[in-house]
Amino acid sequence: MEPFTKEWLLYLDYLQIEKNAAKTTIQTYQKDVEHFFQFMYKENMTRLQEVDHNIVRNYLSQLYESGLSKRSVTRHISTLRSFYKLLVREAVVDSNPFQHITLPKNSKPIPGFLFQEELDTIFSTIDRTTALGQRDAALLELLYATGIRVSECASLKIENIDFSLKTILVLGKGDKERYIPFGEFAEDALKTYINDGRNQLMGSKSIPSNFVFLNAKGSPLTVRGMRLILSKMVKKAGLTIHLHPHKLRHTFATHMLNNGADLRAVQELLGHSNLSSTQIYTHVTKDRLTSIYQSAHPRAKNSNK
Incomplete structure (x- = not known):
């Protein structure tokens, strides 16, 4: 998180002030963003501007290979799409590489209930x-x-x-x-x-x-x-x-x-x-x-x- 502290704090303000997100929601988003930052570090990327469509596809493949469910993968990508959307709005980056990533729809489980x-x-x-x-x-x-x-x-x-x-x-x-x-x-x-x-x-x-x-x-x-x-x-x-x-x-x-x-x-x-x-x-x-x-x-x- 350290190399991108400024960008994360910008997103944190957005979640807290504009979205009024719950504390648990923010904690989940933080884990998702940190996970992506770790991926960038391993790929020797030091600028968020470097991330393009191919990098995102590579990251998506790694998420699936790690054994995450479709629901978890979708959440990761949705978080990062929202993160980059804010960065575009604030002129931190020029484009959102997560914008056109399509994911398989999750089939919502039928909830159990009592008779x-x-x-x-x-x-x-x-x-x-x-x-x-x-x-x-x-x-x-x-x-x-x-x-x-x-x-x-x-x-x-x-x-x-x-x-x-x-x-x-x-x-x-x-x-x-x-x-x-x-x-x-x-x-x-x-x-x-x-x-x-x-x-x-x-x-x-x-x-x-x-x-x-x-x-x-x-x-x-x-x-x-x-x-x-x-x-x-x-x-x-x-x-x-x-x-x-x-x-x-x-x-x-x-x-x-x-x-x-x-x-x-x-x-x-x-x-x-x-x-x-x-x-x-x-x-x-x-x-x-x-x-x-x-x-x-x-x-x-x-x-x-």
């Missing part, structure tokens, strides 16, 4: 007579009711919940705020936990925490802690599925779309900046429509076959 029966089984095995049980019920209800990321859930504070409007205020990626509604099941679970179980977990702490979800010691529950709780829930329910927080996010989106929710509304609830990120959830809706068509249309099936 309603599986969720009902998990909910039914939670002991809501204990403080930890009330917390676990509220956690599961909220994650499923809102589709928020586990990091957003871990950072949720009491003042972010509006019970009169049944909404929560979430700070998402890139420090973007959004309001998300929740239903009666989540409302009941949250009220029970906050008024009873949470007070028990907080105990007699001299400095009360304003985070919603607490651990057994009264400290804020971490993302890792939430993952462990969900795993224990599944084990207690006797299910063989793997339940991670993002699967509940997938389940929320899938169930919403399957029951007639508008795609753009779900996009806003999930906090997706691009509609394409939300469209991966439409697979179940399509399957459901096909099933309905096959059973309802008089000429969907030929009885003579």
